Amino acid sequence: MAHKKNGEKESKKWVLMATARSPTNIAVIKYWGKRDETLILPVNGSISVTLEPSHLSATTTVAVSPSFDRDRMWLNGKEILLSGGRYQSCLREIRRRAEDVKDEERGICIKREDWEGLHVHIASFNNFPTAAGLASSAAGFACLGNVTLFMCSFCPCKLMNVKEETTELSSIARQGSGSACRSLYGGFVKWAMGNKEDGSDSIAVQLANETHWEDLVILIAVVCSRQKETSSTTGMRESVETSSLLQYRSQVVVPRRLIQMEEAIQKRDFPSFAKLTCADSNQFHSVCLDTSPPIFYMNDTSHRHVQLCFLIYCIYVHGEIRLIIGLVERWNQFEGTPQVAYTYDAGPNAVLIAPNRKVARLLLQRMLFYFPPPSEKELDSYVLGDTSILQEAGLHSRKDIEALLPQQKLKQMLHPKSILEISTILYARDQAVVQFCLVVMIKLC
Numbered sequence: 281m282a283h284k285k286n287g288e289k290e291s292k293k294w295v296l297m298a299t300a301r302s303p304t305n306i307a308v309i310k311y312w313g314k315r316d317e318t319l320i321l322p323v324n325g326s327i328s329v330t331l332e333p334s335h336l337s338a339t340t341t342v343a344v345s346p347s348f349d350r351d352r353m354w355l356n357g358k359e360i361l362l363s364g365g366r367y368q369s370c371l372r373e374i375r376r377r378a379e380d381v382k383d384e385e386r387g388i389c390i391k392r393e394d395w396e397g398l399h400v401h402i403a404s405f406n407n408f409p410t411a412a413g414l415a416s417s418a419a420g421f422a423c424l425g426n427v428t429l430f431m432c433s434f435c436p437c438k439l440m441n442v443k444e445e446t447t448e449l450s451s452i453a454r455q456g457s458g459s460a461c462r463s464l465y466g467g468f469v470k471w472a473m474g475n476k477e478d479g480s481d482s483i484a485v486q487l488a489n490e491t492h493w494e495d496l497v498i499l500i501a502v503v504c505s506r507q508k509e510t511s512s513t514t515g516m517r518e519s520v521e522t523s524s525l526l527q528y529r530s531q532v533v534v535p536r537r538l539i540q541m542e543e544a545i546q547k548r549d550f551p552s553f554a555k556l557t558c559a560d561s562n563q564f565h566s567v568c569l570d571t572s573p574p575i576f577y578m579n580d581t582s583h584r585h586v587q588l589c590f591l592i593y594c595i596y597v598h599g600e601i602r603l604i605i606g607l608v609e610r611w612n613q614f615e616g617t618p619q620v621a622y623t624y625d626a627g628p629n630a631v632l633i634a635p636n637r638k639v640a641r642l643l644l645q646r647m648l649f650y651f652p653p654p655s656e657k658e659l660d661s662y663v664l665g666d667t668s669i670l671q672e673a674g675l676h677s678r679k680d681i682e683a684l685l686p687q688q689k690l691k692q693m694l695h696p697k698s699i700l701e702i703s704t705i706l707y708a709r710d711q712a713v714v715q716f717c718l719v720v721m722i723k724l725c
């Protein structure tokens with residue numbers, strides 16, 4: 281055990297702590313389905329973009345002390361059970377790799393073999409909605425999704441002085457939550473599905489670092505921050521069991537898309553990147569619909585709000601999801617080449633990617649025109665994150681938004697087929713019932 285100069289009683293008093301912050305990531309080629317539930321091995325590879333941690337990240341502190349009698353964890357201030365297999369796998373893997381730790385100043389010396397008998401207390405906070413389909417569990421189980429269990433493994437690693445390469449760490453994180461393994465790197469990351477039964481080749485690798493495609497701007501429309509009804513883990517299990525589309529997707533479609541996406545990223549080819557991103561998000565949600573019973577992640581919000589009796593709100597939220605996709609699709613179609621990409625994880629929140637600040641300004645103007653802040657909300661609590669684009673777009677107050685006119689080009693896009701949809705949006709705008717926040721992030725982590 282740890283040895284302190286003042287004897288056994290004193291030695292019970294020490295506490296060692298370490299804190300780490302981890303970003304979330306958003307998949308542009310989605311991971312959906314496991315071939316091994318325990319080791320968390322996917323049925324296909326995936327590619328993601330790691331987000332700037334100041335806006336979407338999990339911060340985890342781990343403490344270890346001989347006075348702790350069991351492992352405990354608090355998530356966003358609330359104690360949660362650590363008995364789940366994933367948390368246990370992570371802690372076991374980390375303890376297995378732990379090494380001697382010496383803190384001479386405080387007289388602490390922990391031998392390798394001592395770690396088995398020591399307990400940890402873990403406290404983690406997400407600076408964004410938990411389990412709402414935003415983090416790919418990556419930042420929190422990622423963080424979002426879970427991406428978050430990765431935190432549990434990362435922190436203790438630091439604390440236990442684990443001398444592992446990042447690839448090893450990514451394998452530990454993966455066993456917490458699949459998407460979490462991609463959050464160990466910035467920039468663009470690929471999680472290779474691997475073929476080995478023990479999962480040793482199912483690891484994340486960085487495709488391009490955070491400076492490779494700096495012009496990209498990511499804007500997240502938070503339609504709903506409530507916890508979704510079907511977790512990603514349950515949802516993908518049901519898809520594997522029942523969806524034949526998933527089999528086709530994982531065996532035929534994704535392998536091809538991974539190659540095309542890697543190429544698009546290397547060449548900074550935004551049109552190809554956008555086409556692949558939108559198509560893959562749409563196919564992922566089609567797989568969810570092809571699951572029995574079907575999973576409606578994009579509609580989840582409406583079900584919850586009906587239960588909570590926010591009926592009007594839910595109707596418009598329900599509408600928005602399709603409207604955001606419609607808005608982007610029409611814009612892209614009108615320009616003849618993709619201007620903006622959209623992607624949705626297992627939830628209704630839209631992740632929109634613009635190729636540069638100029639397009640991002642236009643996108644923000646359009647979004648705010650169609651979905652202005654509700655009357656009781658000020659602009660600075662409606663648009664969060666790096667708001668410099670807001671300033672560049674000349675949007676300083678509610679008045680500036682009210683003065684926005686639909687851009688000329690958008691007017692021209694109003695051919696008869698889309699009139700109905702646009703007038704629904706305008707109706708929503710007039711009613712001011714649409715409430716959601718925009719998070720603008722301009723730098724990839």
Ligand SMILES: Nc1ncnc2c1ncn2[C@@H]1O[C@H](COP(=O)(O)OP(=O)(O)OP(=O)(O)O)[C@@H](O)[C@H]1O
Binds near residue numbers: 405415419420425626
């Ligand atoms: N900071 C965190 N530390 C540890 N575990 C976390 C953390 N944040 C979230 N989790 C775990 O992840 C679960 C949420 O995962 P889930 O996959 O359902 O949602 P998500 O990650 O927000 O969405 P998605 O994976 O679709 O992006 C939580 O219930 C919790 O168990």
Ligand SMILES: C[C@@](O)(CCOP(=O)(O)OP(=O)(O)O)CC(=O)O
Binds near residue numbers: 307309310457513
């Ligand atoms: C839709 C997704 O966000 C699914 C993420 O799933 P999780 O990583 O949360 O699942 P588990 O491995 O069961 O924890 C797509 C993605 O991030 O690739």
